[in-house]
Structures are given as structure tokens and as C-alpha cells.
Amino acid sequence: NFRCRSAFKLLEIDDKLRVLQPGHSVVDCGAAPGAWSQVAVQRVNSAGTDSELPRGTVVGIDLLNIPPLDGAHFLSNHDVTDPATHAKLLELLPNNRAHVILSDMAPNASGFRELDHEKLITMCLSLVDLAGKILQPGGSLVCKYWDGIFVHKLQEKLSSVFGSVRTLKPNASRKDSAERYFLARIVNKYRII
Ligand code: SAM
Known part of the structure; x- marks a missing residue:
């Protein structure tokens, strides 16, 4: 069950182009309410659901509150464009690096x-x-x-x-x-x- 219909857009993109791999570190920008992060958690195995596969990392960021999700770290009430957010983001990423940046951000x-x-x-x-x-x-x-x-x-x-x-x-x-x-x-x- 996805939090939002937008999940199907990311599923479609990823089914076609294989952007998200098990073990990857992913940053999800504009993540609320969290549907893209749900897809990312599944695809990179960041909840460790499949013990045979490498375990990835998902970090979601939004100006709004993002309800908790197993396998994801969320920076709620954070602005993606703020350098202070970047510093916190780096700390959450293994080796301070991401394999994939996702953005479904939109201004009001x-x-x-x-x-x-x-x-x-x-x-x-x-x-x-x-x-x-x-x-x-x-x-x-x-x-x-x-x-x-x-x-x-x-x-x-x-x-x-x-x-x-x-x-x-x-x-x-x-x-x-x-x-x-x-x-x-x-x-x-x-x-x-
Ligand atoms: N991909 C999300 C999902 O699947 O649940 C839906 C994202 S929604 C279309 C766009 C989001 O971008 C909004 O929640 C909004 O608060 C966020 N946003 C807009 N500007 C932002 C910024 N500067 N920093 C962080 N988030 C931002």
C-alpha cells in the first residue's frame, strides 16, 4: 500500500531504466508523504527485507512532516536548498556519498x-x-x-x-x-x- 499515487511514476521509471539497485544510497528530495521513499526502500533493500541482498540507505527530505517509514531516515521540516540540510544529509549517507538523488519536489x-x-x-x-x-x-x-x-x-x-x-x-x-x-x-x- 503506497501513501500516494506518485509511487507508480517512480515504479514505472525504475522498471524501465533500473535506477535503484539493492545496496544503493538514495536521497529523496521533497519526500512527503513518503510514497517515493516506500518504493526506494523496497528497491534498495534498506529495511533489510531480503537478507541475501546488500542493504541500502534511504534519506528523505521535506519542508513538511514525513510520517516514519521502516528503512528510511527522514529530515522533516528541512529545506533541500539550505546548506545546513546538506551537512546533516552527508552524515546520514555511508561514505558521505549517494548513488541516486530523486526529486519529486514542487513549489506551492x-x-x-x-x-x-x-x-x-x-x-x-x-x-x-x-x-x-x-x-x-x-x-x-x-x-x-x-x-x-x-x-x-x-x-x-x-x-x-x-x-x-x-x-x-x-x-x-x-x-x-x-x-x-x-x-x-x-x-x-x-x-x-
Ligand atoms: N514524492 C512524494 C511522494 O511520493 O510521497 C510527493 C512529493 S510532493 C509532489 C512535493 C513535495 O516537495 C511537497 O511535499 C513539498 O513540501 C516539497 N518541497 C517543495 N519545496 C521543497 C524544498 N525546498 N525542500 C524540501 N521539500 C520541498
């Missing part, structure tokens, strides 16, 4: 589409800075955005930090909404062929 909608779009892009841009500090080599970032005129700014910044960026529109996301996701992965610069 003002009702003005362009303005909300721009606010969310600004939030996503700050996540790219965080990713640069805490992601493992080979790490991934999944972030929600609302389509609009500033998307190219985010896409350019993602491309400069990550080697590979793709746009996703899960079937579970309403067709008539501007909601999209970027999946960005750090491609190792030097590969042995």
Missing part, C-alpha cells in the same frame, strides 16, 4: 504557470549543485520539472555535469500536465572498451 502552485515553471527550474538547478557534491561516480539524478521556456537552462546544466540526460513522461503522469522528469547519469569519463 501560484496558479501562474510560467512563474511556477520558473520556480521549479530554479529548485532543480540547485539540486544539480548538490548532485555535484554528493553523487558517486556513475550516480544518477531523477528530477521532476514542469515544461516551459526555461527547460533548456536546466538541460544545459545537467548535460555539463552528467554525461547522459534523458526526458521521461511516465504513463502514470497525466497526459495533459506539463510534468516531466529528467534522468541524468554520470557517465565515467574514461571507459575501458
